[in-house]
Amino acid sequence: MSSLGLTGLIFGIMLACMAIRIPIAVSMFAAGAIGYVTQTGWLPFSNFLNTQAFARFANYDLSVIPLFILMGHFATKGGISKALFEFAAAVLGRFKGGLAMASLLACAAFGAISGSSVATAATITSVALPEMRKHGYSGRIATGTLAAGGTLGIQLPPSIVLVIYAILTEQNISKLFAAAIVPGIIAMFGYMLAVAIYVRVSPGHAPEVEDAPPPLTARAIAGVAPIAVIFLLVFGGIYGGFFTPTEGAAVGAATTFLTALLKGEMTIDKFKECFYGTATSAAMIFLIFLGADLMNAALALTQVPNQLAAVVGSWGLSPLIVVVAILLFYVLLGAVMDELSMLLLTIPIFFPMIMALDFGMSKDLTAIWFGIMVLMTVGFGLIAPPVGLNVYIVNGMAKDVPMGETYRGVMPFLISDVLRTMLFLFFPIIPLWLVGFIK
Numbered sequence: 001m002s003s004l005g006l007t008g009l010i011f012g013i014m015l016a017c018m019a020i021r022i023p024i025a026v027s028m029f030a031a032g033a034i035g036y037v038t039q040t041g042w043l044p045f046s047n048f049l050n051t052q053a054f055a056r057f058a059n060y061d062l063s064v065i066p067l068f069i070l071m072g073h074f075a076t077k078g079g080i081s082k083a084l085f086e087f088a089a090a091v092l093g094r095f096k097g098g099l100a101m102a103s104l105l106a107c108a109a110f111g112a113i114s115g116s117s118v119a120t121a122a123t124i125t126s127v128a129l130p131e132m133r134k135h136g137y138s139g140r141i142a143t144g145t146l147a148a149g150g151t152l153g154i155q156l157p158p159s160i161v162l163v164i165y166a167i168l169t170e171q172n173i174s175k176l177f178a179a180a181i182v183p184g185i186i187a188m189f190g191y192m193l194a195v196a197i198y199v200r201v202s203p204g205h206a207p208e209v210e211d212a213p214p215p216l217t218a219r220a221i222a223g224v225a226p227i228a229v230i231f232l233l234v235f236g237g238i239y240g241g242f243f244t245p246t247e248g249a250a251v252g253a254a255t256t257f258l259t260a261l262l263k264g265e266m267t268i269d270k271f272k273e274c275f276y277g278t279a280t281s282a283a284m285i286f287l288i289f290l291g292a293d294l295m296n297a298a299l300a301l302t303q304v305p306n307q308l309a310a311v312v313g314s315w316g317l318s319p320l321i322v323v324v325a326i327l328l329f330y331v332l333l334g335a336v337m338d339e340l341s342m343l344l345l346t347i348p349i350f351f352p353m354i355m356a357l358d359f360g361m362s363k364d365l366t367a368i369w370f371g372i373m374v375l376m377t378v379g380f381g382l383i384a385p386p387v388g389l390n391v392y393i394v395n396g397m398a399k400d401v402p403m404g405e406t407y408r409g410v411m412p413f414l415i416s417d418v419l420r421t422m423l424f425l426f427f428p429i430i431p432l433w434l435v436g437f438i439k
């Protein structure tokens with residue numbers, strides 16, 4: 001069988017397994033195993049699997065993933081989301097569409113201590129959706145806003161997606177986190193602007209300005225103070241050189257636990273749920289790592305990725321055209337795969353290709369900028385039809401809202417995503433500005 005035919009077979013097996021609802025980790029493992037055994041035989045495959053599994057899971061950097069996940073679970077179970085929304089509603093409730101904007105602000109703040117899109121969408125929806133519906137927001141704008149707001153959970157540090165990208169490409173996690181701050185803030189304000197425009201262009205989806213918006217009380221301010229302390233402690237410590245990102249994740253998890261404990265929200269049952277949830281999520285991610293490693297090794301043996309890079313280089317295309325093509329591919333791939341699987345499968349193929357191109361920047365800055373561009377596109381896939389994981393999560397919690405209405409509700413935010421991605425594509429200095437301050 002030719003190399004191209006074998007590559008097609010590997011991808012075909014993976015997609016066929018996914019089509020019959022086999023978990024993505026198992027699908028990639030099965031496809032990679034068949035591809036590897038076909039090319040090398042059973043004994044080399046066994047040796048590779050033995051050494052690769054240990055090499056992957058013995059990596060100290062991987063410990064940052066369960067620690068940040070645990071931090072997010074403590075935040076979810078600790079009643080922090082309600083305090084965030086109450087504060088945001090008090091600040092923005094006086095504007096038309098204010099509660100929707102408040103939901104986005106709460107999503108951004110919660111995402112800054114959870115690093116998870118799914119957790120952010122589900123947690124803030126449970127608090128904000130009943131309030132928005134009670135105040136007269138349509139199901140379309142309410143669910144669309146919350147689905148889009150959930151993506152802020154991975155667009156702001158500590159983004160699990162960025163952690164995995166850093167591990168795969170051997171980049172500095174602190175610099176990637178710094179690069180994500182400005183784009184994440186721009187994303188939040190871009191979504192707020194989308195709400196402000198939409199509720200004025202399409203009347204009836206949000207109430208007029210309330211005569212008596214929620215007051216900004218000392219209690220509301222005190223409710224968000226612990227979140228600010230956690231964020232400053234974790235990222236101030238990382239960027240100040242007091243501890244590594246892994247140590248910062250441990251400090252963040254411990255501080256978030258203490259905050260939940262002091263708020264009286266953390267019970268023994270919730271404490272157990274946090275660790276069970278962390279173990280489940282981390283195990284899923286690590287198994288995807290192993291499946292992706294095996295599949296990428298099988299693809300590497302075919303030499304097709306190297307041939308593809310050589311062919312693309314011989315075309316003489318503009319580096320920006322190549323990046324745009326890759327980002328469009330991620331948009332299409334997002335229709336059938338989750339964000340972690342996409343990264344683990346494609347970064348080993350696309351990253352060397354990007355590093356071989358000249359963007360007028362150092363290789364380190366190019367790697368960081370490409371990571372941010374990928375992050376923006378992954379967020380796009382979480383709300384774009386026909387899948388949109390966040391859309392399904394939020395719509396599942398809004399039983400009275402048709403799925404089609406939620407997809408209509410995310411359209412203004414998808415437009416904001418496209419405009420923001422184009423901005424960072426043509427002006428890399430925006431995401432890279434803060435990186436210059438990190439040693």
